[in-house]
Amino acid sequence: MKLFEPLDIGGTLIRNRIMVPAMVTRLSGEDGFVNQDITNRYVRYAQGGAGLIVIEAMAVHHAKAGPLLRISDDRFIPGLAGLAQCIHDTSDSKVVPQIIHFMKVSKSGWRQTIDMLSNAEIDRIVEEFGDAVARAREAKFDGAELHSAHAYTLASFLSRTNPRKDEYGGETLEGRLRLISRIFENIRRKVGKDFPVGVRFLADEFIKDGYTVNDAKLIGLRLAQLGAAYLSLSVGGKFEDAIHLPGQVPYPYTGYSGDRCMPGDWYPAVPHAHFSAEIKAFVKAHGFNTPVATAGKISDPDDAERLLSTGAVDIIGIARGLLADPDWPHKVRQNERERIVKCDYCNVCKHLDGAHMKVVCALWPQGALQAPPDDRQSPAPGWDTTGANLTVSASDGKAVLKWNKATGAARYDVCRTDPLGKVEVMDAVKVTRWEDHNLLAGMPYCYQIRAFGAAGQGGASSNMVTVRLPVLDSEIVRFF
Amino acid sequence: MKLFEPLDIGGTLIRNRIMVPAMVTRLSGEDGFVNQDITNRYVRYAQGGAGLIVIEAMAVHHAKAGPLLRISDDRFIPGLAGLAQCIHDTSDSKVVPQIIHFMKVSKSGWRQTIDMLSNAEIDRIVEEFGDAVARAREAKFDGAELHSAHAYTLASFLSRTNPRKDEYGGETLEGRLRLISRIFENIRRKVGKDFPVGVRFLADEFIKDGYTVNDAKLIGLRLAQLGAAYLSLSVGGKFEDAIHLPGQVPYPYTGYSGDRCMPGDWYPAVPHAHFSAEIKAFVKAHGFNTPVATAGKISDPDDAERLLSTGAVDIIGIARGLLADPDWPHKVRQNERERIVKCDYCNVCKHLDGAHMKVVCALWPQGALQAPPDDRQSPAPGWDTTGANLTVSASDGKAVLKWNKATGAARYDVCRTDPLGKVEVMDAVKVTRWEDHNLLAGMPYCYQIRAFGAAGQGGASSNMVTVRLPVLDSEIVRFF
Numbered sequence: 026m027k028l029f030e031p032l033d034i035g036g037t038l039i040r041n042r043i044m045v046p047a048m049v050t051r052l053s054g055e056d057g058f059v060n061q062d063i064t065n066r067y068v069r070y071a072q073g074g075a076g077l078i079v080i081e082a083m084a085v086h087h088a089k090a091g092p093l094l095r096i097s098d099d100r101f102i103p104g105l106a107g108l109a110q111c112i113h114d115t116s117d118s119k120v121v122p123q124i125i126h127f128m129k130v131s132k133s134g135w136r137q138t139i140d141m142l143s144n145a146e147i148d149r150i151v152e153e154f155g156d157a158v159a160r161a162r163e164a165k166f167d168g169a170e171l172h173s174a175h176a177y178t179l180a181s182f183l184s185r186t187n188p189r190k191d192e193y194g195g196e197t198l199e200g201r202l203r204l205i206s207r208i209f210e211n212i213r214r215k216v217g218k219d220f221p222v223g224v225r226f227l228a229d230e231f232i233k234d235g236y237t238v239n240d241a242k243l244i245g246l247r248l249a250q251l252g253a254a255y256l257s258l259s260v261g262g263k264f265e266d267a268i269h270l271p272g273q274v275p276y277p278y279t280g281y282s283g284d285r286c287m288p289g290d291w292y293p294a295v296p297h298a299h300f301s302a303e304i305k306a307f308v309k310a311h312g313f314n315t316p317v318a319t320a321g322k323i324s325d326p327d328d329a330e331r332l333l334s335t336g337a338v339d340i341i342g343i344a345r346g347l348l349a350d351p352d353w354p355h356k357v358r359q360n361e362r363e364r365i366v367k368c369d370y371c372n373v374c375k376h377l378d379g380a381h382m383k384v385v386c387a388l389w390p391q392g393a394l395q396a397p398p399d400d401r402q403s404p405a406p407g408w409d410t411t412g413a414n415l416t417v418s419a420s421d422g423k424a425v426l427k428w429n430k431a432t433g434a435a436r437y438d439v440c441r442t443d444p445l446g447k448v449e450v451m452d453a454v455k456v457t458r459w460e461d462h463n464l465l466a467g468m469p470y471c472y473q474i475r476a477f478g479a480a481g482q483g484g485a486s487s488n489m490v491t492v493r494l495p496v497l498d499s500e501i502v503r504f505f
Numbered sequence: 506m507k508l509f510e511p512l513d514i515g516g517t518l519i520r521n522r523i524m525v526p527a528m529v530t531r532l533s534g535e536d537g538f539v540n541q542d543i544t545n546r547y548v549r550y551a552q553g554g555a556g557l558i559v560i561e562a563m564a565v566h567h568a569k570a571g572p573l574l575r576i577s578d579d580r581f582i583p584g585l586a587g588l589a590q591c592i593h594d595t596s597d598s599k600v601v602p603q604i605i606h607f608m609k610v611s612k613s614g615w616r617q618t619i620d621m622l623s624n625a626e627i628d629r630i631v632e633e634f635g636d637a638v639a640r641a642r643e644a645k646f647d648g649a650e651l652h653s654a655h656a657y658t659l660a661s662f663l664s665r666t667n668p669r670k671d672e673y674g675g676e677t678l679e680g681r682l683r684l685i686s687r688i689f690e691n692i693r694r695k696v697g698k699d700f701p702v703g704v705r706f707l708a709d710e711f712i713k714d715g716y717t718v719n720d721a722k723l724i725g726l727r728l729a730q731l732g733a734a735y736l737s738l739s740v741g742g743k744f745e746d747a748i749h750l751p752g753q754v755p756y757p758y759t760g761y762s763g764d765r766c767m768p769g770d771w772y773p774a775v776p777h778a779h780f781s782a783e784i785k786a787f788v789k790a791h792g793f794n795t796p797v798a799t800a801g802k803i804s805d806p807d808d809a810e811r812l813l814s815t816g817a818v819d820i821i822g823i824a825r826g827l828l829a830d831p832d833w834p835h836k837v838r839q840n841e842r843e844r845i846v847k848c849d850y851c852n853v854c855k856h857l858d859g860a861h862m863k864v865v866c867a868l869w870p871q872g873a874l875q876a877p878p879d880d881r882q883s884p885a886p887g888w889d890t891t892g893a894n895l896t897v898s899a900s901d902g903k904a905v906l907k908w909n910k911a912t913g914a915a916r917y918d919v920c921r922t923d924p925l926g927k928v929e930v931m932d933a934v935k936v937t938r939w940e941d942h943n944l945l946a947g948m949p950y951c952y953q954i955r956a957f958g959a960a961g962q963g964g965a966s967s968n969m970v971t972v973r974l975p976v977l978d979s980e981i982v983r984f985f
Binding site: 234235237239467 | 717720904974
């Protein structure tokens with residue numbers, strides 16, 4: 026599989042094309058130092074075999090924030106070096122920190138915007154990013170990633186809504202690109218050209234008047250010209266459409282752009298990779314082979330492989346899917362796809378982040394702070410002699426499924442066969458009840474439940490049941 | 506070309522695949538009666554040769570609104586019949602009215618939502634739609650189109666944000682589909698099965714928690730089952746993200762979903778047709794050959810032809826492009842593409858609607874209420890002996906173009922050749938100055954201006970000029 030071919034990113038070789046994109050964990054203390062919980066989280070990804078692990082955003086500056094890693098001072102280097110060391114000791118996964126600058130936000134809903142920054146403050150940001158990358162190198166990371174996506178400072182400069190009237194905005198693309206260009210130049214001066222520095226930025230802002238892939242192609246080209254080790258694309262996640270809840274700091278993933286950034290279960294799979302493909306094609310047409318990473322509701326290995334084998338992108342970012350199961354890479358490589366703990370895009374992880382709580386996966390065992398080990402000894406779950414006894418009833422426009430508990434089950438996958446014979450895993454649940462609200466009356470849908478153990482070991486499948494919702498108004502059925 | 510092949514829609518043959526989607530004109534009086542201006546607008550489309558003309562939304566009920574056509578009472582039939590007659594007398598374009606029910610909105614920003622409707626009120630809506638279609642038939646329209654898109658009543662029932670707890674919502678797809686299903690059943694009872702009734706609905710709501718193409722596929726299938734003559738897809742245009750300006754009635758095209766509904770010049774071309782293609786493929790896989798129409802920033806004939814010849818869709822909706830030039834169909838058919846007055850997606854038309862002003866195209870001659878006639882006699886515009894004298898200067902991250910006035914010019918197209926040699930019409934302007942804010946420093950861009958007459962007759966091209974923006978920081982250029 027192309028998925029397991031190595032790739033050179035700015036002089037560093039990653040062993041496969043699977044990337045853990047930066048995901049906030051809320052596991053650090055407010056002091057910003059690396060701790061054991063964070064170390065365990067990232068070591069777990071290294072055990073699972075991801076080619077590139079991007080450590081959650083760490084601040085290049087000292088601004089107040091909740092639990093957030095820091096790289097804003099030399100005193101953070103030993104902790105970061107320890108983290109990098111632990112990951113390197115675990116496997117040959119490469120690891121880079123995502124480094125971030127953000128503006129102030131307050132519980133009143135007020136937020137500092139980039140037009141409030143003086144030129145001296147901008148100069149300081151340039152220095153802060155350069156110093157942070159130098160620290161990342163000193164801590165023996167394999168590179169660094171500039172966070173120029175979502176709601177944060179660098180993305181706000183790149184934004185089509187950049188309100189500055191001076192040479193850092195001025196309604197021109199070049200103005201919007203000036204800060205990131207200066208930052209790159211300063212990084213090169215401070216740490217040289219041989220330390221890989223990737224950039225994460227938005228393929229589409231998904232806000233009113235925001236930029237589209239048209240601008241993203243030009244931004245990507247400029248970053249390639251500047252020598253970016255890779256381009257990692259995300260979308261949305263802006264403050265502009267955030268919903269402010271009284272007494273809470275605005276959270277940039279609450280609006281529509283937040284829906285797009287972490288598309289939930291009602292979105293189709295792989296909704297954004299075509300943007301990355303367009304950007305890659307554009308950059309390549311201009312003579313740059315800068316690797317391009319995509320992300321967003323990708324977890325089917327076939328989808329990932331298709332994106333790589335067609336040359337659409339070079340690296341597959343899997344955030345929620347790898348949170349659910351860090352062993353995804355090993356399981357795919359060893360042809361054990363059935364053992365993958367499949368993310369159901371319930372977004373409990375996102376909501377935990379929004380509530381400033383420790384980010385875990387709802388599919389992990391209750392109370393677990395990390396994904397369970399890849400246990401190959403425990404028996405697969407199964408139903409006892411009474412069987413699964415899956416039943417379905419149809420009423421009020423929905424189908425209600427119920428089944429028996431299986432011994433040793435950590436979760437149940439709900440599989441549905443639609444009227445055309447297409448089989449789909451609709452959801453993954455811990456309880457023994459599930460409702461289907463998205464079916465058409467008068468047509469047959471077939472369901473089956475499968476029980477899984479905590480490490481993904483697949484157990485027995487239930488009996489199959491079929492349901493056909495009654496047509497609400499008898500007159501309508503005549504026209505079917 | 507497939508574009509000019511006829512198509513059967515529910516028993517009516519349209520002569521080609523070009524559709525004028527419903528576009529508000531604000532030309533009617535507040536009385537809701539057809540007048541001469543409206544008649545002229547639609548006769549102009551018939552002259553141009555569109556296969557199917559959808560008359561702007563007319564209300565099925567008596568609720569107060571600004572200038573808006575009505576089909577809510579038999580007294581409107583003579584006027585509507587006259588309009589249909591005028592169109593049929595002009596050409597063999599087919600014509601259907603779009604019929605709409607909307608909820609109340611107030612200048613305070615308050616708006617009535619569908620959870621405020623009693624069951625008796627819902628029953629009345631069912632009757633109103635049935636009666637309106639009967640009137641459309643009596644007025645000798647070729648069919649009717651239910652407006653189940655954007656911010657209006659039917660779309661609010663279909664919405665994933667439908668707040669009703671009863672059988673018209675209840676968080677189930679079947680609940681959301683119940684009203685439109687009842688309406689179809691009632692229409693069939695009132696006007697029979699042989700009068701074509703199409704439906705316009707959303708392929709994607711583009712609002713927080715809104716539905717995506719996943720639901721749209723099922724909605725499309727249900728509408729096909731109900732016997733819809735065609736499915737016409739739009740996106741966005743919701744009240745949920747509308748920006749309320751003090752003292753003004755909310756306008757559902759002011760938010761992000763409004764950006765998507767009528768994508769402006771910063772959007773890529775044809776940003777939404779892939780949704781229509783997915784919906785068509787799904788409906789077809791279930792055994793229905795219901796024609797599917799798409800729309801949204803399509804105006805290049807090659808784009809339109811590709812969508813048809815690949816079987817992605819069956820009908821090409823062109824709204825702003827046909828407003829700018831109703832003769833687009835004839836000009837494409839006669840291989841006179843260069844004479845098309847090309848929409849530049851400036852969205853002045855949209856802003857006029859938002860301001861409740863008569864909707865015209867900014868590319869029409871100053872003060873014109875209709876597109877100019879397809880004048881083939883007037884000479885093409887040209888520069889006098891001093892020439893165009895196109896000049897370009899580069900500063901502050903932008904290129905500024907200036908040129909001389911051409912005799913008889915109604916507009917100038919600005920053509921840009923990018924560093925890869927790709928030629929693009931960047932804008933169409935009436936003035937002799939244009940700024941390019943979207944280019945990368947250090948790379949060569951080449952410009953040429955072409956003057957056009959009011960009916961699209963192409964005149965002389967200017968000299969060509971090339972510009973290369975200086976790189977802002979001399980240090981950066983080293984890394985290019």
